[in-house]
Amino acid sequence: MVSPQRDLLAALPTSAAGARIGYARVSTKGQLLDRQIAALEAAGCTRIFADKKSGRTAEREELWAALDYLRPGDTLVVSALDRLSRSIQDLIAIVSGLRKREIGFQSLHEALDTTTPGGRLVFHVFAALAEFIRELIVQGTYEGIEAARARGERIGRPPAMTxxxxxxxxxxxxxxxxxxxxxxxxxxxxxxxxxxxxxxxxxxxxxxxxxxxxxxxxxxxx
Structure with a gap:
């Protein structure tokens, strides 16, 4: 099985006929999408999907519609990485899924483009860093539990009756x-x-x- 990190480094087949599809998001109804849409249109997006919801919620209907609309050779474009996701794990999962479908990803603000070697390298670093942080959290949790046990502290849920x-x-x-x-x-x-x-x-x-x-x-x- 190819790991997400190796998948992000793999070369992406280029397609001159591929469409550039934009995705925009604002967190509240009071915020405007105009600036993001203008940037996406200037980047050559022929169709733009937009959500007015928090990046933490799973109910991002327009994002899922955009991902379903994309075809091999296309490129998903966002104005900034935080418009796609607030979590690096979620971001990596989405981009890895696009790579498996031979779909590119571009973030305008960070100048990242997975159709280029440099862009793929940056996402490889992101994926490796996310895995490193996860391992540190697991190790820190284990060491904390062992230290608490050494002090004689009870681990787990408190007893139902004293x-x-x-x-x-x-x-x-x-x-x-x-x-x-x-x-x-x-x-x-x-x-x-x-x-x-x-x-x-x-x-x-x-x-x-x-x-x-x-x-x-x-x-x-x-």
């Missing part, structure tokens, strides 16, 4: 008038949680009156 709640539950369960359901509601937990943290309850409430240490356990077979 030791004080468990003692309170045992005390309440020794009183016949208190039902398991009412005690669970009083402590703000489910019946299942109560049975989990007071395991001797499964043997019957009488065992709680005597206490776990007074229970008679069967002698194991020799």
């Amino acid at each position: 030791p004080e709640q468990i003692r309170h539950a045992r005390d309440l369960l020794t009183r016949p008038d208190n039902t398991v359901t009412s005690i669970a509601k009083l402590l703000g937990v489910s019946r299942t949680t109560l049975y989990k943290y007071v395991p001797e309850l499964k043997a019957g409430r009488a065992s709680l009156v005597a206490g776990p240490e007074d229970q008679v356990h069967p002698t194991p077979r020799s």
Whole structure:
């Protein structure tokens, strides 16, 4: 399987008949698309798709329409990289997908063009940097967890019941008038949680009156 980084470095077949398709985006309805559209038209785009939505949302209908409209030999053009995506991972994924379809990508502001060797090299660096950052985050998270364990800190979700709640539950369960359901509601937990943290309850409430240490356990077979 060819990695996204190697795919970004691969030469793109040129096509004189390929169309230049523009994509513009603004984050809010109050912002205007005029400047982006003018820049895309000046760059020779024969058709322009435009969204008025945040770059973080997946509901970018016009972007998906543009990607569907593109054909091998075409070039997707944006006025700036942040118009296509706010995430470098998302950006790399989109450009890699275009490369696999033999479609070029150009960003006017950054003067990047994946149909040229220099543009492909820049995106290769972007992809390598994104992978490096991801590995640093994973490594840092692992080291942080190990350091917390060394300090005796609990890792993961906090317990559903505190030791004080468990003692309170045992005390309440020794009183016949208190039902398991009412005690669970009083402590703000489910019946299942109560049975989990007071395991001797499964043997019957009488065992709680005597206490776990007074229970008679069967002698194991020799």
